Amino acid sequence: MIHAKTRWNVTRLGHENEELAAQLSKQLKLPALVARLLVQRGIRSAEEAHLFLNAGEDRLHDPYLLKDMDKAVARIRKAVEHDERVRIYGDYDADGVSSTTLMTYLFRELGLKFDHYIPHRTIEGYGLNDRAIDMAHELGVTLIVTVDTGISAVEQIAYANSLGIDVVVTDHHEPPAILPQALALVNPKQEDCPYPFKGLAGVGVAFKLATAMLERPPIEWTDIYALGTIADLMPLTDENRILVRYGLEQLKRTEKPGFRALADVAGIDLTRVTSTNIAFGMAPRINAAGRLAHANQSVELLVADNDDSALASAHALDALNKERQQVVEAIVEEAKAQWADKCLAAQEAGKPEPSVIVLAGEGWNAGVVGIVASKFIEWHYKPTLILGIDAQTGMCKGSARSIDGYDLHAALTECDALLDHYGGHQAAAGMSLHRDQLEAFETRLCELADQWLQPDDWIPKTTIDLACTIEEATIEVLEQLALLEPFGIGNSPPKLLLQQTDIADKRTMGKESKHLKLTLGGGKRLLDAVGFGLGHLAERLTEGAQAQLVGELAMNEWNGQRKAQFMIHDLSVAQLRLVDLRAEQSPMQAFRQLIESNKIDPAQALIVAASSAWREAGIEAAGDAASQLVIASYEDWQQANIEGKRTLLLLGKPSLRELAGIIRSCVRLESVYALYSQPKSTGRQGRAASGGTGMPGREHFAQLYQTLRRVGPLQDSERSQRLAVMLDWPVETVEFMVNVFIELELVEIRSDMLTLPVSPAKRELTESPAYRKRMHAAEEEKILYASAKELGAWLTEQTQASRTQHHMIEQEEGVAVS
Incomplete structure (x- = not known):
């Protein structure tokens, strides 16, 4: 399960x-x-x-609806006319790089004398800084045009003004309460800006400035627009949808060496490029330079004018991206350990886990901490802030990612007094502060989460567009869905629910078996399914089990062959997973090997032994791991801590009644390990007398009674032995059957002789206590020693009954049920 x-x-x-x-x-x-x-x-x-499917450039908004656009255009035209030296001031992420690149193309077109400047992420940090402004002044710069930054640079722009440098700000970040005194502030998110679409990326604002300057939308630069907009997770609605669609078409036939080289190292076929290729192939490589080196390397790639230099830059970025992945993995491991320590400390203090994850470490690269935060959101679904600490200065720089309902920008604003600098959006933000403020910062963030978020907000939700079967997951359907592209934020790829599919095959793939590959069966078709990062589920899946999967339909192309493939986002299996080890000759030896293999998570396992003797043997077999395990017996399991247990190990033959009770109490149970031996065969005689079930049938009782009538009376002390020889049945079976007859008064013992009454009353076998007890035991053994499929089905029935009961209790108590 x-x-x-x-x-x-x-x-x-x-x-x-x-x-x-x-x-x-x-x-x-x-x-x-x-x-x-x-x-x-x-x-x-x-x-x-x-309009949604076919809108063109005639549906783009007038750039002059952006507040101060007229001032920005006039000042740049003045710079052209007077041959002034202009500096583009950008940001180091993919949107900032794209914005800088687009502005470079524009200024080249205008014939401006210009250069660009992007601060070093680690050394200088985000946004304008006085040193950079001083260097611009020394070079004779009289106009700075910011892209994807500047809306919060109150002091820095005031300093630039004091040096006689005009500043035109183009930005899309949330404006602070106090705005800088720039010559022009072009940002659609200003309260008094009438621009109808607030979802522009930094590159989008730059594009609108270019449109105003050229008096036409520069469609030839929409490939740059698409890169920045998709990388910055802006909504693909309104004019973003129009321009990104144009951008994808531009990429399919691009003449820009930088994009061709970038696609080459990322393994992207530009003739079939999609928004997904940009998000997961191009954007990470463009971002890698700003994270680990300097974002200028990415700008140089995108403005390259020949294939050789572009390919060299692209390979350099690809190498940085691989290095970035290694750096992220190292920080993730340290952050995991730090979070585990925080949770343990909270538990020992009798407090709940922190509502917001705030983790900081010396030497953590501030350029990649946002990626780490995103991973923690996926694992824990809590607002997460990851910060790198400068050991010498004590300053922390970090990135944050959030969940629905928790506005990061609003939260950071509430913590303004603790921060040196901050900026961002509802879902993502950056900040800097001294390490001495970290504890108070974390406390305040957690308080805000507890105030703002309701119980339902802590549960991640997936909205599913359509439920379908494997027969409907075809290339034809995929081609129909493509009409809705480009997909991204605000226009997500349709999420499909594949119902009642059979797992025909399973395996892991990729480095360290991180990914899951399934073959799904249903009807007459098979469908491949891939789950990135889901390789850990392989051991918990059973071939033949029915599953429900949520994900997206994608095209898999290999060696000229095209077929539909399902990309798994989430899955559920209602059937309990049974690991059948009943064929093992030594259950205790199998238990020891299982514990030594580390396949069982001690925190999630409950081991129930057949008796106190089995329990003691289990503790001895577990060795050092015993202290981490909950090992109970059927007599005392109710006193054990079973909350949150997902794995149940049956050590020795269980009691069916107690087993049902345990399963119904473990409401999160997913797997059961059966570690008890199959009964030894009773041979031909036993099977003849019991039908192979351990319980004689009515025909056997009739046969025995007829034999007694024919050969009786019999010496009581020899009755079972003689009858067993006559019938070729086991003595134990005959003795049980005779006792049933005695209880039903169908035979009687007189003077040590077993005889039949003259006129016995007609009785039902079930009136005999011995018969009922034996019948119950036979039914129990029939389940305990059934085939793996039948035993698994019975276990699943008990689990589903538990879920139903738990659901009813929660509803009565008014608890939200997931």
Whole structure:
């Protein structure tokens, strides 16, 4: 059994929306599937649908709707006319690099005398700084145009003004309460800015400035627009959708050496490029320079004018990206240990885990801590801040990632007095502070989380667009879904729920077996499914088990072959996983090997032994690991701590009644290990008398009774032995059957002789206590020694009964159930 990581919510259109989807399908000649997805995305008319699918540059907003755009254009034109020296001041992330690149193309087109400056992430940090402004002044710069930065640089812009340098700010970050006194502030998020779309990236604002300067949208630069917008996780709605779509088309036929080289090292076929290729192939390499070296390397790639220099830059970025992955892995391991220590300390103090994860370490590279924070969000679903500490100065620089309902920018604003600098959005932010403030900072962030977040906010949710079967997961359906591209934030790839699929095959793949590869069966088709980072689930999956999977349909191309492939985001298996070790000759030896293999997580395991003697033997077999394990017997398991146990080990033959009680009490149970031996065969005689079940049938009782009538009376002391020889049955079986007859008064003992009454009353076998006890034992053994499939089904039934009971209790208590 595997529980889903998130709460699944399958979208239901309802009758009215189904009719609307049918209308759109008919009017626009769209596949029904696409029409339904459009309605789910809020499309209410054929006109809206047409614009969503086909809108062009005529639907772009007027750049002069951006506040101060007129001032920015006028000042740059003045610089052109007077041959002034201008500096582009950018940022070191992929959006900042893209913005700097686009502005470089613009200033080249305008014939400006210019250069660009991006601060070193580790040495200088984010945003404008006085030293950089001094260097610009020394070179005779009279105008600084910022891209993807500047909206918070109040003091720095005031300093630039004092040196006679004008500053035009183009930015998209959240404006602070006090704005800098720049000559122009171009940012759609300003309260008094009438621009209708607030979702522009930094490169988007730069593009709008270029549009105003050139008096046309520079479609030829939309490939740069697409890179920055997708990398910065901006919504692919409104004009972002239009321009990113143009950008993807530009990339398919690009003449820019930098993009061709970048695609080459990332293994991207530009003729089939998608937003996903940009997000996971291009953007990480562009970001790598700013994280580990200097972002200028990325700008040099994107503005390269020949293939040789571009390819050299691309290979350098690829090497940095691989190094970045190693750095991230090292920090992740240290951060995991630090978080475990914090949780243990909270537990020992009788307190809950911190509501916000705040981790800091000396030497942690501030350029990659945002990636680490994203991983912690995925694992723990809590707002996370990861900071690198400068051991000499004590200054911390970090990045934060958040969950729905917790606004990072608002939280950092509440902590303003503790911070040297901060900026960002609801979901991502950066900050710097002294290490002496860390404890108070963490405390305040946790207090805000406890105030702002409701119980339901702590549960990650997955909205599912459609439920389908394997038969529907085809290339044809994939091609229909492609009509909704480009996919990204605000226009996510349709999430599908594959229902009741059979796991035909499973294996791991990739470095250290981190990834999962499944072959799914259902009906007459097979479908490959891949789960990145899900390799750890392989051991918990059983071939033949039924699973439900949530994910996306993708195209897998290999050696000229194209086929649909399912990309797994989440999965659940309702069946309890049975690890059947009943064939082992020595259950205790198998138990010892299992513990030594470290396949069992002690914190999640409950071991129940057949008796106190089995329990003592189990403790001895577990060795040093025994102190970490909960090992109980069927007499005392109710006193054991079973909360949160996901693995149950049955050490020795269990009591079925007690086993059912244990399973129903372990509401999170996923796996059961059966460590008890199969009974030795009773041979031909035993099977003849019991039908192979351990319980004689009615026909056997009838045969014995007829034999007694024929040969009786019998000496009581010899009855079972003589009858066993006559019938070729085991003595024990005959003795049991005779005792049943005695209890039912169908035979009687007189003067040490077993005789039959003259007129016995008609009785049912089930009236005999001995018969009922033996029948119950036979039924128990039938389950305990059933096939693995049958035993697994019985265990799953008990688990489902437990879930139902737990669900009812929670509903009565008013608890939200996931």
